[in-house]
Amino acid sequence: MKHRWLILVLALAALAAWRTLLFVDETEFVIVTQFGRPVDTLREAGLHFKLPYESATRIDKRLQIYDPRPSEFLTTEKKNVDLDVFVCWRVEEPLAFLENVGSAAGAEARLHDIIWSELAAEVGRRPLEAIVSVESELHGLDELVGEVTKRCAQRASGSYGIRVVDVSLKRIALPGQVRDSVFQRMRAERSRMARRYRAEGEEEALKIRAEADKQRTVVLAQAYAEAEKTRGAAEADAIKTYAAAHQKDPAFYELLRTLEAYRKILDSKTTVLLSSDSQLLKYLTEGAPPVKTPEEK
């Protein structure tokens, strides 16, 4: 009987000893509660001790992602945008979290409300250019996201014990009814671009062809000029050569040249009136001249 009691006592002692041991994982906070009343918050990982009748609640302290469905927002000029947001958060104050939020699902529900109202407010204060723009001074997406993150962090940290690490926009798109008009505009822009490209091609081609034609004209004209100079020089030489020769006997030259001119001028269409007493026909009209014999000489 004595042994039986001893065993019971030993077993109870072992159980109590076991219940005093508390391993705190690196990835969690542990809140020690005494019949539901929180008595301690353990933030340090490792081996801890508690009283056997105290119990431990573990709360994940790792970074969590909350990724809700995308939703529609209105900019200041009442334009719709679809924003897909995600939130990185983690528990910072485990006690506040445990008391006011309880679980990750509870945290997401609360974050959802906070983020929606803040995002709607911030988007509603800005024109669409602040969200999508090709001009970097207008493009204020980082600023928008930073502002939303800051405000969400403020609202979540107090009573919820949640640290909002980052709010980011995963996707910026347009809701269904706006898409169609955007597609129409895109098609119009594209066809304008296509026309411009084709017109540019024509323009460029015409310029190149005109340039080619110009160069051809210039090259040929230069060649013509050069050719004329060459000819001129030759003609000049010829004039000099002829003049030097004809100088010897200008009268004889005149005679030869005139005779040659006759050959060219007088063709088959020419009618010549020959006087019967011309030098050529003198033998016809006057008869033979007296022939001098060598003896008479």
Next chain:
Amino acid sequence: MRAAHDPNTHEPRPPKWGRRFGSVIGLGLLAYLATGVYYVRTDEHAVVQRCGKVLDRVRTPDLYVGLPYGIDKVTRLKVHEVKRVGVNVDLSERPLGRRTDPGSAECLTGDRNLILVAAVVQYQIKDAKAYVLRTADVAALVRSAAAASLASVVSGTPVDDVLTVQRLAIRNRVRAETQAALDSWGVGVHLLEVSLEGVAPPQEVAEAFRDVTAAREDRQRAINEANGYMSRLLPQSRGEAQRILTEAEAEAAKIRQESEGEAERFRRMAAQLPNSPGVTIRRLILETLEQVLPRVNKVVVDSRARDTLDLGLIEDKE
């Protein structure tokens, strides 16, 4: 204990039973202690948590003796493995060819066009402890961070740049921004590469985009044709120019030679003239008349009838 003592009075069996009980406990204890022995494979590193607290040293490949199950927790990581996540694209359909999900890949560009954008991110574990401890789902975090920086970059870039010239710049920016975000969260991964995949205009406007591409090619073709025309025309023109010059040189040579010849001919004729001037001149004149007169119409008129000549007679002959 009592059960072990009671039968002791009857027979010598009980000590055996007690010994067996003791050895079972001993073996169990040994087996339990043996769970503390583990080894880390060649391609792994291991993070060890003792009583929940992480040990400073990350275990590299080797055999280790640690504390048994329940006290030491060993997390093995393939640190050299390249992990991949798809942004707006499902990597699991890989063998069939990846499809970007048009619903979630549609993105607004800086000039308010809609475009499909997807990316594949490759990363590696950089800090094993941070990788294990900072978050439960690293892949989701990498995917979300990459999606956010992709959306941010695209929302500031015109659609044509996204489709063409800026692709490399976008990749690099997304990589840098995603890495910065992941570093700020301290999740211990290193991005190796971000590759843009399935960047394309949405189905609804794809035709219009293709037409622009075709138009760009048309432009190039028109220019190429014109250049072709030019490169044909110019050598041809130079050839023609050369022909004109050569012809002129030939003509010049002809003029010079002919003038030399004719001048010399005249000089020689003139040199002979003084020997018999009257006869020679007369001969030349008559020879010329002989050549000319046969082909012309001739009317011989008596010198005495010269005044009464009716020129109408001559014209009638035509």
